[in-house]
Amino acid sequence: MSADMAAFDSVSHLESSGTPGALGGGGSSLSVSSLTAGYDRSPIVHDVSLDVRPGEIVSLVGPNGSGKSTLLKAIVGLVDVMGGRVLLDDADVTGWAPEEIVRAGAGYVPQVDDVFSPLTVRENLEVGGYLLPKGEVAGRIENVLEVFPQLRRMLTRRAAKLSGGERKMLAMGRVLMLQPALVALDEPTANLAPAIAREVLEGHVRHLADIGTSILVVEQRARAVLQISDRTYVLGGGRVVMHGSPDVLASSPEFVESFLGGTRA
Ligand SMILES: Nc1ncnc2c1ncn2[C@@H]1O[C@H](COP(=O)(O)OP(=O)(O)O)[C@@H](O)[C@H]1O
Ligand SMILES: [Mg+2]
Numbered sequence: 001m002s003a004d005m006a007a008f009d010s011v012s013h014l015e016s017s018g019t020p021g022a023l024g025g026g027g028s029s030l031s032v033s034s035l036t037a038g039y040d041r042s043p044i045v046h047d048v049s050l051d052v053r054p055g056e057i058v059s060l061v062g063p064n065g066s067g068k069s070t071l072l073k074a075i076v077g078l079v080d081v082m083g084g085r086v087l088l089d090d091a092d093v094t095g096w097a098p099e100e101i102v103r104a105g106a107g108y109v110p111q112v113d114d115v116f117s118p119l120t121v122r123e124n125l126e127v128g129g130y131l132l133p134k135g136e137v138a139g140r141i142e143n144v145l146e147v148f149p150q151l152r153r154m155l156t157r158r159a160a161k162l163s164g165g166e167r168k169m170l171a172m173g174r175v176l177m178l179q180p181a182l183v184a185l186d187e188p189t190a191n192l193a194p195a196i197a198r199e200v201l202e203g204h205v206r207h208l209a210d211i212g213t214s215i216l217v218v219e220q221r222a223r224a225v226l227q228i229s230d231r232t233y234v235l236g237g238g239r240v241v242m243h244g245s246p247d248v249l250a251s252s253p254e255f256v257e258s259f260l261g262g263t264r265a
Pocket of ligand 2: 070
């Protein structure tokens with residue numbers, strides 16, 4: 001396992017992210033080093049290091065209970081950091097309150113409770129802009145509607161009435177209100193039909209990256225998320241056990257058996 005891990009690391013570090021200047025040292029949207037985090041002083045995530053460069057889609061896969069959600073929450077300040085560092089655009093945000101981390105440029109879309117069901121689509125976007133000066137909210141909503149034009153005809157609809165895919169698009173639009181440099185998404189396709197899941201990943205998430213947003217996405221659908229990922233980290237027992245480009249991972253028998261094979265969902 002550790003030999004594999006070293007191989008994945010060395011291979012992946014040779015690869016360009018496709019983002020000009022991204023490899024020139026620094027310039028990471030997100031840089032996590034030796035992060036240990038958990039609940040009530042008992043660590044769940046151990047010594048995790050990862051980075052997301054500007055405009056990259058980096059995915060995080062791993063079995064249930066491996067600490068993926070805990071890691072995302074620790075990055076955005078919702079779970080206690082017990083060791084290590086979190087840098088956002090080179091600002092050290094380790095231990096900052098969630099709202100301060102939002103201000104520093106990280107948006108977070110949780111797996112559930114990602115929108116306010118009783119509120120309309122427009123009201124959800126307004127809530128997403130809560131840190132903006134009042135006079136800027138309407139203009140930002142227009143910007144978000146340019147990114148996700150499908151939301152425009154739903155503006156007066158309650159979020160509770162949206163389909164699963166529409167709801168996830170709204171959740172992404174909501175965090176986009178603050179123009180985050182990084183968006184962390186926790187299982188955006190959970191409970192969606194396969195065709196809708198593909199649309200969320202290959203349409204909405206891909207589109208966010210194309211407009212320059214860095215993406216860290218947790219997914220159960222390893223095969224689908226590999227299609228859109230620049231790099232992927234595999235978490236096991238709260239630790240990074242593999243890391244590499246989709247091609248490299250897809251050529252690992254261990255990865256294929258664990259995440260792409262028919263034996264395991
Ligand atoms: N609020 C919490 N308090 C204590 N333990 C938790 C809490 N949330 C998750 N855990 C534990 O942390 C471990 C990792 O959970 P999680 O990060 O949700 O994994 P994943 O997202 O990979 O399925 C599990 O053992 C889970 O029981
Ligand atoms: Mg989870």
